[in-house]
Amino acid sequence: DGTTSTIAGLHGWQDAPAAVAHAAGTNAYGHHSATPYLTLPAHPGGTHLLVTLVVLSADPEVNDGDPHARCSGTRVRVTGAGEVEIRFPDGTRERVPR
Template sequence: SATPYLTLPAHPGGTHLLVTLVVLSADPDMNDDPHARGSGTRVRVAVAGEVEIRFPDGTRERVP
């Protein structure tokens, strides 16, 4: 399992969008990579705040 954890000494105010991606796989090659860099899954955040997840097979998911 993976649990993202973020701390700040003080909140600077305003709104912040924070995104994390956890890739779960039974692929033994990925088990040796703690950051799952080999998964090919990517996350992008647009200026407007939309989050796009792109999977290795080309599938895209967008979250407004």
């Protein structure tokens, strides 16, 4: 139906491999599904902050071209206190307090 999903590790996912889980007849979104995911190669122990961007869209302008372009321009900043600020390409900002 033209819907695509992209996942990007914005913070804490250094060298994390990406993969896609394919399934048939297992969810409400349709008979066939493909879900992207990241796997952390090893947990460093203690608390580890992971910031992940998931883009789900059926907009042809978003879905055309390079799939990595869907996430380009999105920036993340983590403060020393653990607050996360995400800036999207359109200028929208989201803050997640610790």
